[in-house]
Amino acid sequence: MLGSETKQELAGLARLCYTVCVQKTTITIRPSRPRTELLEASGGNLNKWINGLIERALGERKPDWEAHFRQPRRKVGYCADELRRASR
Numbered sequence: 001m002l003g004s005e006t007k008q009e010l011a012g013l014a015r016l017c018y019t020v021c022v023q024k025t026t027i028t029i030r031p032s033r034p035r036t037e038l039l040e041a042s043g044g045n046l047n048k049w050i051n052g053l054i055e056r057a058l059g060e061r062k063p064d065w066e067a068h069f070r071q072p073r074r075k076v077g078y079c080a081d082e083l084r085r086a087s088r
Contacts, residue, residue, distance in 0.1 A: 029050070031038060042049030
């Protein structure tokens with residue numbers, strides 16, 4: 001059996017992992033219908049279907065370009081960058 005200190009440490013690690021892993025933009029839903037039924041109704045792409053339902057319910061949103069440009073640039077290496085580096 002685990003001691004009380006070990007249980008507290010594990011609970012702290014689990015809380016830390018949950019806080020680090022879950023982003024502010026992620027939401028979780030608990031539908032009352034079975035997943036298979038929802039997948040059949042969505043045509044196989046459940047996320048796209050749910051997003052479409054949300055858009056219909058709330059209306060289309062206008063693009064927020066200020067928020068877009070405030071986001072940090074992704075650190076993605078492009079093939080052209082690699083070719084330039086290799087040719088130097």
